[in-house]
Every structure is written in C-alpha cells, then in structure tokens.
Amino acid sequence: MTTAPEVDRELAAQILPFDAFDPEYHRDPYPFFQRIREESGPVFRTPGGMVCALSHEAASVVMTDPRLGYGDAPVVADQFVPNPDGPPGRPLIFMDPPDHTRIRALVSKAFTPRTVEGLRERTRQFAADLMVKAREEAVDGRIDLMAAFNRQLPALVLDALIDVPTKYHELFLGLANISGRGLDPGFILTEAEKKQRDEARDGFVQAGLEMATERRASPGKDLISQLAAVQGEDGEQLTELELGMTLMNLLAAGFNASAALLGNASLALLRHPEQYRWLRENPDRIVGATEELLRYDSPLQIVPRTALAEVEVGGIVMQPGDHVAAILAAANRDPEYYTDPERLDLSRPVSRNLxxxxGIHFCVAAPIAKMTAHAAFAELVKHDIELAVDEPKRFPGIVLRTLGELPVVLK
Structure with a gap:
C-alpha cells in the first residue's frame, strides 16, 4: 500500500519563491532574498499565484492597506482554533477589524509605558543574575546561551508581568517552540507537525484560562488579572474564548518570539566582534543598537495577507481572495531604503524597521520585548564570550526565525 507524501513539495515550490526545505536557506536566507530581488524584482507573483513583496515600501503597504487582511481563506483558517460551542477561535494576530480593533483596544490597556518602566530595573537584575548562574553552571566555560540566558530572560520578564506559577514554566518553554513552528503555512507542515501545533495551542489556552479563573477569584496587579477584568468604553469584556486566545498569543510570544530576537541578535554580535566591542564602549547607544539588530536578523520573517477587495501592490493588481506575503526579512535589507543594508552597523541612524x-498588527508587546533586549545586550557585552560552533542549530520555521541552541565559551 502506498501513501501520499506528507508535504506537497511541488505545491510549496509553486507558491513560495524559495525552497522552504533547503537547510542552506534556514542557515542564511538573506543571500536568497538578494538573488530573488535581482531576478524577479521587488514585487512579483509566483507561479502558484502568491504575490511577494520584498521592498520596504511594498511590505509596508501590505501591512497597512485596509483592503488587505486575513478573511477566511483556507490558508488562514488553518491557523484557527476549533471551538465546539461556536465559531472557531482566531488568534489576535489573525483577526480583521472590527474584532481586531475591539480586542486590541482592550489588550492595549494592559501595556502602558508605566508598566514597561516598572519592569526595567527588575529586568536588568534578572539578566545579571542569569549570567552569574550561567558562569557557575558552565562546564569548562561552555554553556548553551539559548537555554541559559536567551530563553530564561523573557520567561522571567513574562513571569513578572503575568505572574506565571512555577508549575507552568517548563510546560510553556516546551510548547513555545512548537507553536512558533505552527505559524508556518499548513502546506509545508506534516500532519504530525500540525497535530503538535494544535496541541501546543490548546495547552496555552487551557493554562491561560486556568490562571484567569484563579485571578478572577483572587485578583492581583498582574496582566492576567487586568485582562480578565478589563472593560472597554461600552463596558464590553473579553469573552472566555477571546481571553484564552489572547493569553495564548501573549504566552507563546513571550516565551518564544522574544527568545528568538535575543538569539538572533546575540549570534550577530558574536559574529561581529568589532560591533560587540563598540556596544561595550557605547552603552548609551543600546536603544539604537537594538533597532539595528532587529533589522539585521529579525525573528518575524514573513507576514501573510489576503486581498479583501481589489488592491494594487507594487504595480500588481490583486483580486479578492488573492494572497500576498510581505517578506520582512528582505524589506529590512532593502537597498532602496537602507544604505549598505547587508552590513551590521550598530551606529546606524535609527530608521523604521519592520x-x-x-500597521494595526504591530506587535502589542513590542515595548516589553525591546526593553528586555536592552537589558540583555547591556549585560552580554560586559562578558567575554566566544562562539563554540560555526553554525548553531536552528528550528526550520520560515515565519519565525529562531535558534535551537547557541553554544558559547565564557572566557
């Protein structure tokens, strides 16, 4: 008996402008984007019908034009969470207005500048304590920086923000990588990977609702208590499913996306020792340096959208139902927008990166993530650190670019 292949590689090759299964692509996708831009231009349509936006200008349009959203197309519906009591649950990042507008407004009430500033000093101390612990536990000076620092720091910050009971920590760290891989389009995932993705999301939702129930009974000053009680101007609150989906987003991003940012950035610093030294000598430039590290190798690589009405992107007219991918990794190295974009330059004048x-889906927790990164990089450059391997292992996702490990030597 023969079985059909788990993944239709020919279909993926028709839709995507690169080979999603090529290890070289996952190691370093940026030369691929350079070649694609040179051969096909900044905006083009693949044989499978996907419009790809590689320029900074076109990618920005994709994320801000209200005629481009998510809708209910199968490629998007694959990301929904089943709901036995009604319509499936949409993560906030896959919602369109007016639902997105309403829930985003409620969630934003909990992410104030005061909240960020209130965590800044604690985050610095977390970073310092983690490096002390890493040195104590290192064997011959060797540690996995991802496991010892880059994943632990965002988890500690999220704990301070949300007050996550200790019993959930290992669970969330394990679920985070699976759910991050699940952001990839379903046509490049095996059935086993989809099953793992769905189970990870269910795990986040269930744990989030358990914590929300506890906070309703005994509210505190943490984010979950605020979200469980937050009300809009008309008195509306998050439904139980909306609350569960929102907490899933926050937990998955907090335990994974921030760690991906720290991993990519710390690897870039270690591969550019002159930039590492510059940051050590210019600690007051940490904010601009973080923006450059985010531009140079951002964790969020691709953002999909669906045309909800006829719309033009970079000279290509899209009809309702057509799909477009804003390739942020390419847009962040657009030579028409940045000078010498392939070079890491921490002293580069700060400009808008993606x-x-x-637009409306700009990461709601970005201020917390950036504050965490400021503390992380300020602490890392105090130490003499060298890479222990040439090519650290990466997870194979094409939407979220993240390291699996980062072996280093603490000198």
Missing part, C-alpha cells in the same frame, strides 16, 4: 511588523 522587525515587529507595521
């Missing part, structure tokens, strides 16, 4: 998206 590392956290743009």
């Amino acid at each position: 590392g956290f998206g743009h």
Whole structure:
C-alpha cells in the first residue's frame, strides 16, 4: 500500500519563491532574498499565484492597506482554533477589524509605558543574575546561551508581568517552540507537525484560562488579572474564548518570539566582534543598537495577507481572495531604503524597521520585548564570550526565525 507524501513539495515550490526545505536557506536566507530581488524584482507573483513583496515600501503597504487582511481563506483558517460551542477561535494576530480593533483596544490597556518602566530595573537584575548562574553552571566555560540566558530572560520578564506559577514554566518553554513552528503555512507542515501545533495551542489556552479563573477569584496587579477584568468604553469584556486566545498569543510570544530576537541578535554580535566591542564602549547607544539588530536578523520573517477587495501592490493588481506575503526579512535589507543594508552597523541612524511588523498588527508587546533586549545586550557585552560552533542549530520555521541552541565559551 502506498501513501501520499506528507508535504506537497511541488505545491510549496509553486507558491513560495524559495525552497522552504533547503537547510542552506534556514542557515542564511538573506543571500536568497538578494538573488530573488535581482531576478524577479521587488514585487512579483509566483507561479502558484502568491504575490511577494520584498521592498520596504511594498511590505509596508501590505501591512497597512485596509483592503488587505486575513478573511477566511483556507490558508488562514488553518491557523484557527476549533471551538465546539461556536465559531472557531482566531488568534489576535489573525483577526480583521472590527474584532481586531475591539480586542486590541482592550489588550492595549494592559501595556502602558508605566508598566514597561516598572519592569526595567527588575529586568536588568534578572539578566545579571542569569549570567552569574550561567558562569557557575558552565562546564569548562561552555554553556548553551539559548537555554541559559536567551530563553530564561523573557520567561522571567513574562513571569513578572503575568505572574506565571512555577508549575507552568517548563510546560510553556516546551510548547513555545512548537507553536512558533505552527505559524508556518499548513502546506509545508506534516500532519504530525500540525497535530503538535494544535496541541501546543490548546495547552496555552487551557493554562491561560486556568490562571484567569484563579485571578478572577483572587485578583492581583498582574496582566492576567487586568485582562480578565478589563472593560472597554461600552463596558464590553473579553469573552472566555477571546481571553484564552489572547493569553495564548501573549504566552507563546513571550516565551518564544522574544527568545528568538535575543538569539538572533546575540549570534550577530558574536559574529561581529568589532560591533560587540563598540556596544561595550557605547552603552548609551543600546536603544539604537537594538533597532539595528532587529533589522539585521529579525525573528518575524514573513507576514501573510489576503486581498479583501481589489488592491494594487507594487504595480500588481490583486483580486479578492488573492494572497500576498510581505517578506520582512528582505524589506529590512532593502537597498532602496537602507544604505549598505547587508552590513551590521550598530551606529546606524535609527530608521523604521519592520522587525515587529507595521500597521494595526504591530506587535502589542513590542515595548516589553525591546526593553528586555536592552537589558540583555547591556549585560552580554560586559562578558567575554566566544562562539563554540560555526553554525548553531536552528528550528526550520520560515515565519519565525529562531535558534535551537547557541553554544558559547565564557572566557
């Protein structure tokens, strides 16, 4: 008995402008984007009908034009969470207005500048304590920086923000990588990977609702208590499913996306020792340096959208139902927008990068993630660190670019 292949590679090759299964692509996708831009231009349509936006200008349009959203196309519906009591649950990042507008407004009430500033000093101390612990536990000075620092720091910050009970920590760290891989389009995932993705999301939702129930009974000053009680101007609150989906987004992003940012950036710093030294000598430039590191190798690489009405992107007219991919990794190295974009330059004048998206779906937790990164890089450059391997292992996702490990030597 023969079985059909789990993944239709020919279909993927028709839709995507690169080979999603090529290890060289996952190691370093940027030369691929350079060649694609040179051969096909900044905006083009693949044989499978996908419009690809590689320029900074076109990618920005994709993320801000209201005629481009998510809709209910199968490629998007694949990301929904089943709901036995009604319509499937949409993660906030896959919602369109007016639902997105309403829920985003409620969630934003919990992410104030005061909240960020209130965590800044604690985050610095978390970073310092983690490096002390890493040195104590290192064997011959060797550690996995991802496991010892880059994943632990965002988890500690999220714990301070949300007050995550200790019993959930290992669970969330395990679920985060699976759910991150699940952001990839379903046509490049095996059935086993989809099953793992769905189970990871269910795990986040269930744990989030358990914590929300506890906070309703005994509210505190943490984010979950605020979200469980938050009300809009008309008195509306998040439904139980909306609350569960929102907490899933926050937990998955907090335990994974921030760690991906720290991993990519710390690897870039270690591969550019002159930039590492510059940051050590210029600690007051940490904010601009973080923006450059985010531009240079951002964790969020691709953002999909669906045409909800006729719309033009980079000279290509799209009809309702057509799909477009804003390739942020390419847009962040657009030579028409950045000078010498392939070079990491921490002293580069700060300009708008697309590392956290743009428009109404700009990452709601970006201020917390950036504050965490500021503390992380300020602490890392105090130490003499060398890479222990030439090519650290990466997870194979094409939407979220993240390291699996980062072996280093603490000198």
